[in-house]
Amino acid sequence: AQSVSQHNHHVILSEAASLELGCNYSYGGTVNLFWYVQYPGQHLQLLLKYFSGDPLVKGIKGFEAEFIKSKFSFNLRKPSVQWSDTAEYFCAVRPSGNTGKLIFGQGTTLQVKP
Amino acid sequence: DTEVTQTPKHLVMGMTNKKSLKCEQHMGHRAMYWYKQKAKKPPELMFVYSYEKLSINESVPSRFSPECPNSSLLNLHLHALQPEDSALYLCASSLLLASGETQYFGPGTRLLVL
Numbered sequence: 001a002q003s004v005s006q007h008n009h010h011v012i013l014s015e016a017a018s019l020e021l022g023c024n025y026s027y028g029g030t031v032n033l034f035w036y037v038q039y040p041g042q043h044l045q046l047l048l049k050y051f052s053g054d055p056l057v058k059g060i061k062g063f064e065a066e067f068i069k070s071k072f073s074f075n076l077r078k079p080s081v082q083w084s085d086t087a088e089y090f091c092a093v094r095p096s097g098n099t100g101k102l103i104f105g106q107g108t109t110l111q112v113k114p
Numbered sequence: 115d116t117e118v119t120q121t122p123k124h125l126v127m128g129m130t131n132k133k134s135l136k137c138e139q140h141m142g143h144r145a146m147y148w149y150k151q152k153a154k155k156p157p158e159l160m161f162v163y164s165y166e167k168l169s170i171n172e173s174v175p176s177r178f179s180p181e182c183p184n185s186s187l188l189n190l191h192l193h194a195l196q197p198e199d200s201a202l203y204l205c206a207s208s209l210l211l212a213s214g215e216t217q218y219f220g221p222g223t224r225l226l227v228l
Binding site: 030032034036042043044045046049051052088090094096097099100101102104105106107109 | 145147154155156157158159162164169170204208211213214215216217218219220221222
């Protein structure tokens with residue numbers, strides 16, 4: 001079955017620390033990849049996405065992610081986190097085809113201490 | 115404008131009530147989605163509409179009844195719900211169902227079933 005795995009369930013960092021959140025998926029075909037963020041009390045917002053081309057994609061708020069096809073991974077990174085980055089982060093995969101189905105990982109809660 | 119609006123923001127209903135959730139977008143998107151999100155969990159797909167036709171029903175109980183009266187509007191009719199149906203109900207839309215499309219999420223309706 002298709003699945004998305006986020007290895008870190010809860011991450012606590014101090015401000016200015018570097019962040020890397022892991023995401024792996026199990027699907028052999030072409031995929032679209034997304035990272036969404038859900039700030040406390042707010043709705044899901046798109047951080048960045050990968051469809052094709054350069055595997056290193058840059059998103060909003062200084063986030064970036066790298067698609068490594070051989071590892072079925074799409075890890076999220078930020079060089080220096082801020083307190084305002086405290087949120088829930090979801091990796092999502094959309095297998096090719098026209099179903100529109102988006103498969104989410106379990107989410108990672110990021111807590112940044114000031 | 116990438117806004118998806120949902121009303122109401124909060125809803126409390128008894129198990130014998132009938133209520134409806136509303137979702138609206140004016141981005142010209144032709145695919146719309148309902149998701150259910152429990153606390154600290156990822157969104158789970160419920161229904162997908164494409165060009166106002168139901169495309170996917172993820173084996174959702176019949177007490178949830180979706181409706182897409184036009185390309186901008188998506189409703190979710192609720193009847194005889196159970197307490198375990200209490201959750202955040204998210205609506206999303208994308209331009210099309212095709213690969214390479216991004217889903218944009220609304221703020222959700224927080225539903226409590228008593």
